[in-house]
Amino acid sequence: MAKEDAIEVEGTIIEPLPNAMFRVELDNGHKVLAHISGKMRMHYIKILPGDRVTVELSPYDLTRGRVTFRSKGGKGKNSRT
Template identity: 60%
Template sequence: MQGVVTQCLSNGMFRVKLENGFYVLAHVSGKIRRNYIRILLGDKITVELSPYDLTRGRIVYRLRQNEQKTET
């Protein structure tokens, strides 16, 4: 599911607005941490939602700037 980062919180947590209008609290996946990929305010990202708590998720991919422009 895709969304946009609306708020940067502490400890690698982010508030993300999903395509369907819901907000989730998401943390950065290990692959993104290991490769030092920065997540900034306004970035378009892909989120995996937790099957146990639909208000929490994991950021698994950050779209590049040129990918963001072509989708709008």
């Protein structure tokens, strides 16, 4: 799968799962299983339930994705909103 083929959508982290996996509720109401991208893991970016994230979905399996960005000002423990 080429990077250009990925579908980018916004969502909210619902629950953390083992092995750096997360259940994410997308803005359209669907729930997907997503893992952290390598760059986020390398830079120790923490993701908490309630955080707003950008998820890349494969066109072949729309139930699994990769978290590529955590938005600032999410509803996490240290947010100000």
